[in-house]
Amino acid sequence: MSRDDRTPRYSRFVALGDSQTEGLNDGDDARGYRGWADRLAEHLAVVNPNLLYANLAVRGRLAHEVRAEQLSPALAQSPDLVTVMAGVNDLIRPGFDAAAVSGHIGHMLGSLADTGATVVTFTYPDPGRRLPAGRLLTARTRDFNDRIRAAAQRHGAVVADLSAHDVTSDPRLWSGDRLHLNALGHTRLAAAVAHALELPGSDAAWSEALPAQQELPAWRVAEAELRWVAGFVGPWLVRRMLGRSSGDGREAKRPTLGPVRLPASADEPVNIEP
Template identity: 45%
Template structure:
């Protein structure tokens, strides 16, 4: 593994760390876990996390990319676009153009760029198969840019382990603490770190009776899906008025 002395994380809720909560209520997440591991081997290791939940790719580009590039970190991670993909009005041409700009800008400023092949939702979320053409197009752009910019790619899409509900928060959209731990290990492995556990070791998927599944779906719809739809209809986002949790490239602590 390269001797990285600094890291900046760019993206949305996936990178902010939803829903891996610290005792004080703040988010931890895979990016913090990666930084913690790198900092353990490098005194003075600096880390910034600019990611904010709910951000669309336009907002990530406008609010984070140039800021991250100006920090000129040794290592930068980029993950974004899925909030756009999930919206019915997603403009894939505009999305892919902004992804190209973001990755090109970050690659010009950092020694190493880490990109993600997004988690496949189609086996886990009912109705998600309709998103697959968009997801495949996003994956194709990531794969292409990884080659042209010699980026490190973390392939989460090919792993079946994320089909398990045991890795997801009750909202079914964000990873829980164990899910983030596995993404962190996958990222570190892609960077060349020695393994600490098998991040893609399968987990059992519980079989629910139809009645229990229906009751769980009803609770989820009222608690999580309803508010999410309401925000979409009113043009609001869970990230409105939120600021990055680590906006400066400071020594990790």
């Protein structure tokens, strides 16, 4: 029997999470955001044109908010494939509680797996490799990843192990804020999930390193750091002090299952037909 013959033919895919699963910054507010989950839905729709897809993710959500707001709607739609990507917004905050956050993720994995669905979750790249202050989060990230792996093992979830591959920290996969993937990063992540699921046409090419790049002079690096602090760190700190979130007032972009129409071009967001 070939690999393609034994691969499940998923028909109801639901994605849970925060901004990464919503699709920032693969697209924009005017055209809509595509993102890795939409790209994965396209891959699935090639195998099964009758695929139904919902994306419940909302930017800025913490793990307990993903659980409170998205788990029940996901269960109500009876998916046979679910992705759960949460916890990074918690990870970068001063009061991060690894046990509590991984507990919320474990609860979601267990509740979804109990329905018989295939459940996918993620480990995360070391932020110390792309953020100046990220080294302060390296040990925290490793511990969190270990907890996610343990929860996945308990509940039989598939793990897209992003932390195991150096390319996931390559700045060329990340947008200017260094917190969200760009189009190339989302493309690689979609391919990583497809590979973890052993979907037809998937392979390990997503984990290959990008071509070597010439190092920038020190003054260019310093200039880029100043722009990043002014453009992204400052506004983020202001929101934290004011108790605001980038997701305030926002709702899921695709709250219910709908058919997938494959895009006409690589840059067009995936569409849900009425």
